[in-house]
Amino acid sequence: MTTTATGPACALPATETAAGGEELWERAWAARRALGPRAVILGHHYQRDEVIAFADVTGDSYLLARRGAAATEAELIVFLGVYFMAEAADVLKQPHQRVVLPDLGAGCHLAETADIYTVRDAWDQMAAALPGRKVIPLTYMNSGADLKAFVGAHGGAVCTSGNAQKAFEWALSEGDAIFFFPDEHLGRNTACRLGMDPSDPLVWNPRIAELGGLTGDALSEAEIVLWKGFCNVHTAFNVRQIEEHRAADPGVRVIVHPECPRPVVEAADEDGSTEYIIRRCEELPAGSSAVIGTDWNLVNRLRLRHPDKRISCLKEDICPCVTMNRIDLPKLTWCLESLAAGDVVNVVEVDEEMRRQGRLALDRMLALG
Ligand code: SF4
CATH class of the missing domain: 3.40.50 (Rossmann fold)
Known part of the structure; x- marks a missing residue:
């Protein structure tokens, strides 16, 4: 049983690497418009701002995989995330769909x-x-x-x-x-x-x-x-960081992801998935403050989305997830322009037997409600 991936891991034509941000932005949007409903773009919460702006749907990996399969008018599912997510989307996709990952080198340390x-x-x-x-x-x-x-x-x-x-x-x-x-x-x-x-x-x-x-x-x-x-992102958080935030702001709410080590979760006020963290930031009253223990890209977007609250990352100088950050504007531009030109690059494909058995495991999860 194997998963196959076709396309370059990260090499880009010179036209993308040399182009400036604004030019790439225009080219990527032009390609996106040309693709129309033939493509659905799914963006994980930890992706960079410059690519998440292109996402039709944002969410965690499982939600995105399901939304890709539900977008039946789309024959192309462009996944802005990491490799295992694209594989999961391929397991759940419709038979006429293909899943594309703009950088096949975007893995996951965990x-x-x-x-x-x-x-x-x-x-x-x-x-x-x-x-x-x-x-x-x-x-x-x-x-x-x-x-x-x-x-x-x-x-x-x-x-x-x-x-x-x-x-x-x-x-x-x-x-x-x-x-x-x-x-x-x-x-x-x-x-x-x-x-x-x-x-x-x-x-x-x-x-x-x-x-x-x-x-x-x-x-x-x-x-x-x-x-x-x-x-390696969530284990960069520690109890001392929580203590420092509390010393600076005794009223601060500390919310962390459960991939953090146990002492960090115990020292926090609450823990939960990315969807949970997003919801809790919405629920917090205006004027309140929260520090969040998860990937910096998501925390920064939450900070910008809630200017009436003081939201910061538990470790502000943390390195965002390196593999999530591999998908950037040059790679997305190259990918969308290739797709718009009819060249289906960087396809991630799970073989049939693996798909069938993986689906069993996913269906058992679904049955839990
Ligand atoms: S933050 Fe990055 S390394 Fe950690 S689980 Fe998510 S994709 Fe994997």
């Missing part, structure tokens, strides 16, 4: 902490160490299509940061234990929402060949085993 070979090996070791125990695999949306297919084929489901608690509850009702990958921190924060102690979940370290560094005895009693993976 998704790449778990590959199918290492996960399969861990699964086999776990099965051998735990005869008779039913383990349900769960994968975060931020994972490759091959991992979603693996989970689908083994009776598990996908989850998002917005429904992880429901997915964990479902999995524990279906089996004896959960094997969750790739984000250790989302997994621990979700376990805590279920009333567990932060130290209860075991952590499988894929860099330790034998049983991920665990023992058979420990595994035989575990309810939750977490893959040792992390997002």
Whole structure:
């Protein structure tokens, strides 16, 4: 089973790299207008301003994948996001649609902490160490299509940061234990929402060949085993930053994403998905202040959208997600002009068997409500 991608990872013709911002802006809009309803452009909340302006729909990865499939008049789904998101859109798309990612090198650090070979090996070791125990695999949306297919084929489901608690509850009702990958921190924060102690979940370290560094005895009693993976953006936040913001503004509301480490979530006032964070910023009364622990591009847009509130990033000098930022105006211009000229570049395509099994895992998530 493979995913195929056709097109350059990042190389651009000289006409795009040499052009100035205004010229590119005009060219990109002209190409977008020429494409008309044949294309729908989906933009993840963490994308740069210069490209998110072209999005017909903005949202998190799962919402966008569904909206792409729902835009049935569009034969082209241009995904402004990272690779696993384009794959998910391809899993859910209609048969006549094709998914295009303007930069095929836009990966995700977190998704790449778990590959199918290492996960399969861990699964086999776990099965051998735990005869008779039913383990349900769960994968975060931020994972490759091959991992979603693996989970689908083994009776598990996908989850998002917005429904992880429901997915964990479902999995524990279906089996004896959960094997969750790739984000250790989302997994621990979700376990805590279920009333567990932060130290209860075991952590499988894929860099330790034998049983991920665990023992058979420990595994035989575990309810939750977490893959040792992390997002390099959300692990840049720490408790000291929260303390400094509170010292400067005792009334400030601290809202963080659950990909942050447990101590950060515990020190914050609340945590939730990107959609949750956006909604909470809308709900806060005028004149209030909030610091947000998630990608800087989103926080900056929230700041501009709510001039009546003081919204800032928990770490103002944070480097925005490097892979999300790979899609910029030159690449988008090149991509849209190519599509408008009939050259369908940078197609991301999941093979049929992987699509079928990945869809099973996504449908199980959907069934959670
Ligand atoms: S912010 Fe983190 S999880 Fe999101 S795309 Fe970037 S590396 Fe991946």
